[in-house]
Amino acid sequence: MEYGTGAIMAVPAHDERDYAFAKAFDLPIRRVIEGDNPDGDADGLPYTGDGLLVNSAPQFDGQPNREALNAIVVWLENEGKGKLAVNYRLRDWLISRQRYWGCPIPIVRCPQCGIVPVPNDQLPVMLPVIEDYAPQGQSPLAAATDWVNTECPNCGGPAERETDTMDTFVDSSWYFLRYCDASNSEAAWDPAILREWMPVDQYIGGVEHAILHLLYARFFCKALADLGHLDVDEPFARLFTQGMITRDGAKMSKSRGNVVSPKAIVDRYGADSARAYILFIGAPDQDADWSDEGVEGVHRFLSRLWRLSAELADQDVAAGEQGDEAANLELTRKANWAIEKVTGDMDRRFAFNTAIAAVMELINEVSRLRNSAGLGAQRFALETASSLCFPFAPHVTTDAYFLLTGERLWEQPWPTADAAMLERDTYELVCQVNGKLRDRVEVASDASKEELEAAAMAAPNVQVHLEGREPKKVIVVPGKLVNIVVG
Ligand SMILES: [Zn+2]
Known part of the structure; x- marks a missing residue:
């Protein structure tokens, strides 16, 4: 048995976890697309970009993968083993609603000309001001007769406006395009500006978006690209789906009465502890269970970061203890390690939990080496801890940093690790x-x-x-x- 990794189509770069199954059961991983290095990567993982087929049936070897895709389908059909099928999950979708709140559908019905689109120079069609928003068997807009009765853009005769409005899914399918050029009063967007900004670098959302909203949004973009209004046909370059926070293993809901009120947590511990704990609770792509003790722990950590900084700020660092050289080096290395770790965790994986844990480790080291390390090394470690924790707990870290340096933390650059201090031991x-x-x-x-x-x-x-x-x-x-x- 062979674990298939036949990436016929280009897929985003893999990571080790994708092959955990094959590795755990010692199944061969066969490379079927030749990459830049024909011998394969040192790690033996397959190539996932476009290229020529290798290690495939002899008649397909050497073909570009996308051409081979068709050739393989033809071969399967001739062999009577399969046929081409297109799978999609986009369901029928009714965009018109008999509701007031929604974008008016820019259509006019004329007894002479039939259905007539409202011309560009009359767009957008604005909602009329009405008294009664309740539907009465028809759209509430139907009662706004001054608005409904209009002139046919085609023949100039009496005509009526469409009174249904569009479903909110229509708006959520392209708002990100408008955001790129939000103050444009002439058109929905300027294509040159969209060329600059699109696609969206990173989409973050709950898994409930995956089957409806994301499909509609992609459908819209593909249709707009086909119509020549857009240069990209995939709106989102990367998708990140965050997990859900449960309490005692159950989904939080009002009916269960197990909802944690952010206000109560903020009132008791402050916004910094509340935010930092939510980020610390677990890997963001996994579900995690809320724990009151956990908030307490994060609160203690932030308090300690502030207290150590305040105590050090009261001392004259220049005239103070130079400290033990080995302890200074150890603490400075730890601070540089934390910079590298936090930066990598945040950039590559949104692993805020392990990033915060790294700063906790750094603060533990400051405590441990307090009596041996010099004040300068301690100050560097504490400044670094505040800088690294600033995105998670901006208030307390800004204050701690100001006590230490007299500078505004939000005006400082993100710290960079000193490579010489990153020597791996x-x-x-x-x-x-x-x-x-x-x-x-x-x-x-x-x-x-x-x-x-x-x-x-x-x-x-x-x-x-x-x-x-x-x-x-x-x-x-x-x-x-x-x-x-x-x-
Ligand atoms: Zn007409």
């Missing part, structure tokens, strides 16, 4: 069984051969492949790998 040891990669473990750079062997033997996936057998021979290459040979 660990590395990833490749663990092999009979010459095959079975696991990787993090080991200390100065670990002895015995320690490396022990670390490799203890690796979970090495254990699985040893199946209880005693090693015949163990080859240790420090800085690289351990190969365990069994019979």
Whole structure:
């Protein structure tokens, strides 16, 4: 059995997790599109861009993947094994509503000309002011006879306006296009401006958007692109679906009475603790359970960050203790590690929870090294902690930073790590069984051969492949790998 990774169409760059199943069960991962490096990446993962087919049936090898797609379908049809089908989940959708609140449909009905679109120079059609918004078997707009009775744009004779309005899904399908050019009074947008801004770099929303709103929005954009009004036909470059916060495992709802009121939390702990806790509660793409103790913990952490800063601000750093050199280096390294970690977690994965945890670690180090590190190193670590926590807890960090430096934190650049301070004191040891990669473990750079062997033997996936057998021979290459040979 082979785990298919035949990425015939280009898909966004994969990450390791996509192949967790194949790796866990040791299934071969076959590369079927030749990438820039024909031998494959060092990690053995498939190429997901466009390219020439390899390792496929001989008649398809060497074809560009998108051409091969059609050729493969034709082959399957000739073999009687399958046929081309187009799948879609876009359901029938009625956009007109008998409601007041909605965009008027710009159509006029003329007894002579039939259905006539309102010409461009009369757009947009504005809602009339009315007294009674309740529908009475027809749209509330029908009662606004002054508005309904109009002139046919085509023949100039008496005509009536359409009284239904558009469903709100229409608005949510293209608002992001209008946002790019919101003050344009001549047209919905200037194509040159949209060329600059579209597509939306990042879409964030709940999973409930996936089946309706996102399909409609994409449908609109594809239709607008086909009509020549838009240069992109995919509106959102990246989608992130956040998880739901539950309480005691249950969805929060008024009827269950288990809703956590943000106001109560803000009143008790302040907005910083409330916000930081919500971001700290778990990986943002996963559901997480609310915990009152958790808010308390984050509140204590922020209080400690502020208190340490306030205490240090009262001391004369220049004239103060220079501290122990090793402790200074340790703390400065930790601060640089935190910069690197927080920046990466936020940029690449929205992993605010692990970012906040890194700043917590830094603050723990400040506490631990308080009596050995110099005031300068402590000040750098605390300034860094405030800068890194600013997006999550802007009030308390701004205050702490001002106490330390007299500067406004929001005017400062995002900190950058000093590469020289990022020297890794660990590395990833490749663990092999009979010459095959079975696991990787993090080991200390100065670990002895015995320690490396022990670390490799203890690796979970090495254990699985040893199946209880005693090693015949163990080859240790420090800085690289351990190969365990069994019979
Ligand atoms: Zn007419």
